[in-house]
Amino acid sequence: MAGALVVLGAGHYGWALLMAEETWQVVGLLALAGMATIAAYKTGFVRRVERDWAEAEPQLNRLAFAVLIGLILVLAGSHFALLMISTVLLYFIASLGLNIQFGFTGLVNFAGAAFFGAGAYTAAVLGAQALIPPLLILIAGGIVAMAISLPLLVPIVRTTGHYAAVVTIAFGVLFRTFLEVNEILGGPQGLMVESMKLPGWDFYNAPNLFGFETSFYLNYALMAAGLAALVFALFRRLERSWIGLHMDAVRLDETAAACFGISVRKTKILAFLLGNLILGVSGALYGMMISFIAPASFTFSDSLLLVSIVLLGGLGSPWGGVVAATIVVLLPEKLQLLQEYRFLLFSILVILVLLFRPEGLLPRHLRNFFPNRRTGA
């Protein structure tokens, strides 16, 4: 019950936040969220929610998806709200990719925006060719992102911790500089991206729902929601599978994992490629939605934005990722009211959150091998 209540409440809150225009509304909503969280902890409501979640996760996940679709349909007419929802969802998908890499396996990736951008650029280049079906382009985006990460495999597998970080940082800077000095891919000026087309369904046109005029972003919001659900399900499966177990083992102690016969190398390669695939797919859809991309959108600081979603949400925690993606995407947008002061405030907010919740907003719990069985305490 408590779990369902939270899901419904969150959906309603999301609607209110998206609709909030005036300063006092935004500030009020933020204060409300803060107070509700504190109240939930003081009254022990949080523990009940957690228990509900442990008991009936599949049902609650389905409910959350239904609430999301409901939210999208309620907002079917407002372009901007749908654009924000789609952006949050795509960043969330990207953060799942990163979570496989460093939430599970402990592989640091500071070039998230580069792989995300590789997907978007693939969409731009392939979209210009009329012959290739756009749904295939999404997959191609993922595959290209995976392919450009191949040269990094050797250094990534051999290095650990901060040393791995510098490899990806270097790659991120390299990727962006390369796009900028190179005219082939539009140079610093960027490229147009064709919109998504399914057979008989052009995403450029607004769908007509029962004679009710909607936004063309509805297409993307629904598609992003579907993709998010798919990747989320995959993520959960992976976590429960033996591969996920291997990944956890590699993160916690490489030497011990190797002693138990887990191939550290294979596990790392798998996590790195799979994560980049997901990043590329979400990047491709993002490119199609934004319809224009340039190197300036895929910089080191955009990679950091992705990393901060993962860390704010809590390592390896997909639900934390949802909350964090909402904060990271929506908050700077809502802080537009503050104009030039907004980044200062945003960075201070993140620092405060991390000081008071060092494990992230919704930390990942220990593995639960019997999801439907009641655990002790």
Added chain:
Amino acid sequence: MDFGLIAQYLANGILLGTMYALVAVGFTLFFGVLDVIKFSHGDVLMLGTFIGFTAWLGLEAVGVTNPWLQLAGVLLCSLAGTALIGAAIANWLILPLKRAPQLNTLLITLMLGTAIREAVRLFYPNGSNPKAFPALLPDASVEIGSFALRADSVILVVSGLALIGALNLVINRTRLGLAIRAVAQDEETARTMGINYTLVVLATFAIGSGVAAFAGIMNGLYYNEINFGMGLILGLIGFSAAIVGGLGNLYGAILGGFLFAGLQVVGSALLPFASAYKDVFAFAVVIALMAWKPTGLIPERSSDRV
């Protein structure tokens, strides 16, 4: 290529290398004692340079015009101020997060860097524009063919290297250095031996930040221009240099700093009319080096506890 050109490249490379090494030393020190990466290092450096600049404005205002006196004042204010800031960051932002995942420290310091940068941009008078940093060093130069060796460059390189040398002495020859090394090796044992852990950590952060401020002032004196974004790229390069050289090792930081400067200079000298590719080149080499030497050119002496 004639002698003058080569000499010019060499002189530039050495100066850049010294600057990068000074920044990298900070990263390596922090990593040594706490196993953390403090990403706001570059922005703290920028803040230090602005403190120095403000000190110079103050000295001008009260009528001190002797350049050497001004230089002393600028360095004193900047180094002391930045050291204090570094210690404060360690005390309130980094030590409290000691038990949290390492990456959190990274994120929190990244955000702190953004906050510092934005704050300087917004609240320093006219902070979004570059400032003219005074040339306080003698600008005499010796012409050797087509190459002009400038006195200020020489002074900057010599004093930068001297600072690194002094730091090395502090780490290896003093009681404080002994304590820092002890903490770096094993925190718990160091505590039981009666070392004031918190104090040592704070001292290390103060020293590292002070050294970075020196690099910032050096940057200002050499380019005669400072701006709120100068720390970002210096921090990134310093970090890469520290990693490539091998963390937790002063020599590694120095090696990494000079290596990176060398790569940049070689990249722009040997890739004619495509100097835009020099960063692509430098970072590609960094990736290749990491594949070859996964723990840096001078690896940490450590073994995994099994």
Added chain:
Amino acid sequence: MKFNTRKSLRAVVFSVGTSASLLAAVAAQAKDTVELGFIGPLTGGVSSMGLGGRNSAELAVQLRNADPNSKYHYELVALDDECKPNVGVQVATKLATDRKVVGTIAHYCSAVAMGTVDVYHRFGLPMTVWGAVLPDITYGNDYPEITRVNGTMINQNEKAASVMTGLGYKTFAIIHDTTDYGKGHNTYLTQFLTEGGASVVGAFGVTADQQDFTAELTQVKALNPDVVVYAGLTPGGVRVRQQMEKLGIEAVFEGVSGIKSDAFFEGLGGELAEGTMTFLEGAPAEKLPGGAYFLKEYEAAGFDSPPEAYGPFAFAAMDLLIDAVEASGPDRKAIVEYMGGVKEHASITGPITFDDHGQNTVALITAYVAQDGKWVVWEDSEYASGARKLVAPK
């Protein structure tokens, strides 16, 4: 909780600060309120340009609101595009889908404008560019919604090439940043210089936030050109000029419109800046009857940052947009139609006439030279009269 309240308090203080003037004005009069947009980079590296533009647009709104003859009360909605195309598309969508907003002026960064023109067209929001100079923004499409008051980089470089070759300079080395701005300038300047019989002996692409140009300048020194051109914004220009001195390069330093700011002198000091050439669209503000008025009012309004090179254009664009609302009412379609017929419209940057792509065709370009810590119109300077001399051609 302590931090939470403090945070919200601060948020309230900030926002009250920005909207206080508007609220006061609303209370004073009972006219219908019309919302107008402004988009530009308010955070990050080129924020000084964005803030200058924002303040100038704000000034145009304030002045009109103070005018008792205006039909409406205007409100400015200023948004930050961070100079990033994806953020630009986001905020453009926000403005364009907000029914209360009837028109906007937007963008300093060309790549952002390229990404957002489709959004404005799609939602029918009239948009006037106040700073971005890439020709394709107006010429790359047939959207009636898109207009531009400032000139393109084509006009600017044509003038630059003719002035410099006219002074007898033959060899040029170009250092350009690898943004669309720097690269575009490099392309067009090279084209016009070559047509004018001069030669470009070297071109060097550098990143926009590069600190050290010694490597490029060392090669420039070996090439020994008459003129060193920097195509980029003020911070880079300051560094290149500074480092030319370090390496002892004897040549004229020429910039593009991006360095024509007061910050150039602040970053360089008067002595080194002396004799720097640059070019900017429009006549200097102080030379126009409305220009002196603009500078005086800007001063009087007490903004904490200067208008910068494109402030007058932002002011002119906003003023034009307000004129459109006054003439044809707060309706997007009517404003688009009005913009299509703008001819010889008086503004502080000179008369505005839009061609069939919405580009202001009266592309008056003025040459400036740095003299005693100020930008002086070339024709009025002591350099043109012969009292002072630029570095002579080799």
